[in-house]
Amino acid sequence: MKTENNKGWFFVAPVLVLVAFNALIPMMTVVNYSVQETFGDNVFFWQGLDWFQQILRSDRFHSALGRQFLFTFLILIIEIPLGIAIALSMPRKGFWVPVCLVLMALPMLIPWNVVGAMWNIFTLPDIGLLGYFLNHVLGINYDMTQDPLAAWVTIITMDVWHWTSLVVLLSYAGLVSIPDAYYQAAKIDGASNWSVFRYIQLPKMKTVLTIAILLRFMDSFNIYTEPFVLTGGGPGNSTTLLSIDLVKIALGQFDLGPAAAMSLIYFAITLLVSWLFYTLMTKDDLN
Amino acid sequence: MAKITLSNLRHSYYPNPSSPSDYALKEIDLDWSDGGAYALLGPSGCGKSTLLNIISGLLVPSEGRILFDGQDVTELAPDKRNIAQVFQFPVIYDTMSVYDNLAFPLRNRGRDEDTVRSRVMAIAEMLEVTDMLDQKAAGLSPDNKQKISMGRGLVREDVNVVMFDEPLTVIDPHLKWKLRSKLKELHQRVKATMIYVTHDQTEALTFADQVVVMQLGEVVQIGTPVELFERPAHTFVGHFIGSPGMNVLPCEVSAGQAMLGGQPVALEGPIQGEAKGQTEIGIRPEFVSLAETGLPATVTKVSDLGRHMVVEADLNGTTVSAVINGTPPEKGAQVHLQFRPDQTRLYVDGWIATNPQEG
Numbered sequence: 200m201k202t203e204n205n206k207g208w209f210f211v212a213p214v215l216v217l218v219a220f221n222a223l224i225p226m227m228t229v230v231n232y233s234v235q236e237t238f239g240d241n242v243f244f245w246q247g248l249d250w251f252q253q254i255l256r257s258d259r260f261h262s263a264l265g266r267q268f269l270f271t272f273l274i275l276i277i278e279i280p281l282g283i284a285i286a287l288s289m290p291r292k293g294f295w296v297p298v299c300l301v302l303m304a305l306p307m308l309i310p311w312n313v314v315g316a317m318w319n320i321f322t323l324p325d326i327g328l329l330g331y332f333l334n335h336v337l338g339i340n341y342d343m344t345q346d347p348l349a350a351w352v353t354i355i356t357m358d359v360w361h362w363t364s365l366v367v368l369l370s371y372a373g374l375v376s377i378p379d380a381y382y383q384a385a386k387i388d389g390a391s392n393w394s395v396f397r398y399i400q401l402p403k404m405k406t407v408l409t410i411a412i413l414l415r416f417m418d419s420f421n422i423y424t425e426p427f428v429l430t431g432g433g434p435g436n437s438t439t440l441l442s443i444d445l446v447k448i449a450l451g452q453f454d455l456g457p458a459a460a461m462s463l464i465y466f467a468i469t470l471l472v473s474w475l476f477y478t479l480m481t482k483d484d485l486n
Numbered sequence: 487m488a489k490i491t492l493s494n495l496r497h498s499y500y501p502n503p504s505s506p507s508d509y510a511l512k513e514i515d516l517d518w519s520d521g522g523a524y525a526l527l528g529p530s531g532c533g534k535s536t537l538l539n540i541i542s543g544l545l546v547p548s549e550g551r552i553l554f555d556g557q558d559v560t561e562l563a564p565d566k567r568n569i570a571q572v573f574q575f576p577v578i579y580d581t582m583s584v585y586d587n588l589a590f591p592l593r594n595r596g597r598d599e600d601t602v603r604s605r606v607m608a609i610a611e612m613l614e615v616t617d618m619l620d621q622k623a624a625g626l627s628p629d630n631k632q633k634i635s636m637g638r639g640l641v642r643e644d645v646n647v648v649m650f651d652e653p654l655t656v657i658d659p660h661l662k663w664k665l666r667s668k669l670k671e672l673h674q675r676v677k678a679t680m681i682y683v684t685h686d687q688t689e690a691l692t693f694a695d696q697v698v699v700m701q702l703g704e705v706v707q708i709g710t711p712v713e714l715f716e717r718p719a720h721t722f723v724g725h726f727i728g729s730p731g732m733n734v735l736p737c738e739v740s741a742g743q744a745m746l747g748g749q750p751v752a753l754e755g756p757i758q759g760e761a762k763g764q765t766e767i768g769i770r771p772e773f774v775s776l777a778e779t780g781l782p783a784t785v786t787k788v789s790d791l792g793r794h795m796v797v798e799a800d801l802n803g804t805t806v807s808a809v810i811n812g813t814p815p816e817k818g819a820q821v822h823l824q825f826r827p828d829q830t831r832l833y834v835d836g837w838i839a840t841n842p843q844e845g
Contacts, residue, residue: 378575380573380574380575380577381577383539383542383544383564383571383573384571384573384577384635384638386544386563386564386565387542387544387564387565387569387570387571387591387639388565388590388591388594388638389565389591389594389595390590390594391594394594398579398581398582398590399579402579402580402581403580
């Protein structure tokens with residue numbers, strides 16, 4: 200008879216305890232709130248799925264969700280190709296490699312709220328470097344506290360500035376792992392630059408790109424700090440993304456029940472999209 | 487198919503080479519005739535891959551020229567030279583099917599699909615991969631991947647030369663032999679010039695009609711496998727080819743006579759020129775025998791290689807190996823060594839210095 204060694208559980212146990220305290224238990228309290236109404240003093244009234252219904256039918260949620268998808272879509276469509284392009288044009292060996300890598304990593308090292316504050320000051324129409332330049336040198340009327348389009352352009356640019364590096368570094372890691380023989384063989388086979396990219400570089404980058412897209416999707420879909428510091432969701436509600444809206448409902452209006460229901464829906468959407476994407480991308484590898 | 491001429495080729499990886507040691511390749515002059523099967527044999531770092539990359543055009547030599555059929559191709563890009571190269575690790579295009587992999591070089595050159603199809607089918611049949619054509623290339627075993635990368639080289643009907651850069655390194659031992667004979671068979675069928683780079687003497691000797699032995703960026707000897715075995719032009723070749731390698735024994739020369747530990751040793755013939763410098767006697771273990779008389783030595787080690795025994799004996803402080811059939815002596819026994827005179831040669835500063843006796 201085969202004896203099973205169960206000692207492995209002892210090693211996993213600390214992590215399980217940690218995860219229980221920082222994820223599972225808080226999440227269960229959210230579930231608890233999402234099906235009840237409370238007026239404080241630990242008095243709860245059973246509410247069933249009412250909050251979920253209310254959230255799913257609310258226009259406010261729909262438009263925040265729409266803005267959220269638009270934001271994520273825009274940053275992905277810019278950051279992924281841009282990141283690949285930068286990675287392709289980076290040197291593969293020599294003195295400039297570490298220089299490029301450090302320069303690339305810099306934006307990611309800056310705390311998120313600092314990024315928001317930096318861009319806020321940077322774009323102020325009268326004293327910000329960019330804001331002043333656009334308004335007073337180029338004569339473009341740019342004020343993101345007034346103009347929704349300017350606000351969108353600013354949060355997208357900020358995210359591209361902050362996070363394209365992640366895509367660059369991951370793509371670069373994929374690129375440098377390609378042995379020289381592939382490029383030499385392609386040369387001998389008479390492959391064009393496009394063919395080299397399409398049939399050698401892109402396939403070899405596929406795994407890291409999947410991870411890059413997944414990380415960028417999750418991070419951007421859950422983004423809070425930077426746009427909150429930068430625009431606070433405004434002007435009006437034009438940059439009120441899901442997380443900003445959620446915090447408004449939970450902490451601004453203190454509607455804990457609807458906020459809890461919204462959190463769970465929000466979480467489910469993130470999970471579903473990530474799972475779908477990952478499954479589709481890795482489907483071929485399993486066969 | 488073409489005759490390949492390398493003339494005064496030198497290559498250095500440094501921008502301003504000054505001393506000979508800066509050169510990865512020192513002065514190479516070689517002719518590879520059309521349709522020949524060649525092997526480039528040498529230890530790691532001897533410059534054989536550099537030479538290969540120069541022929542394929544992946545490297546431009548610092549000095550000298552490469553001619554294909556008399557035409558200078560030194561500055562030509564790899565895809566313009568019409569050559570094929572198979573690398574150490576199989577290079578395949580993962581996302582394509584086997585068929586598309588084989589068709590890739592032809593499609594890049596704008597051939598029509600009918601030509602592509604007939605060439606791919608012909609090559610697939612030759613390599614026995616016809617039943618895999620629809621599969622994704624990524625899922626193949628290493629030996630099949632290597633076959634596909636070979637096929638990509640052979641699929642163009644007009645390749646000047648097919649080069650193999652240690653192509654069997656990652657192949658399982660029992661498949662190595664199969665693939666090697668496949669290569670030999672392919673050479674006979676397609677009649678293209680083939681150059682096979684390896685550090686494995688068995689691979690080189692079984693594949694090639696002519697073996698080019700290289701050491702430290704220089705060609706040491708070019709010859710048929712038999713020539714290399716029987717008359718190594720340099721002690722390095724003697725060492726490198728054969729198992730165990732040739733015995734190289736430091737000796738003195740006085741009055742045209744080689745002396746080993748005070749005893750005269752008969753050579754294959756007269757010594758050319760003056761024997762100045764480092765003088766050594768070279769004899770293959772196969773031609774050393776144990777006898778009643780001869781050079782006295784002490785047996786230090788006996789190894790049973792199955793087909794025969796290798797006896798190592800200490801002769802005045804140097805080890806001499808002998809290949810023996812039958813019962814070997816015990817370790818520690820006193821023996822007398824006899825060298826077959828017509829296989830005993832003198833080397834001066836590493837290079838052969840005796841001429842075989844006429845008649």
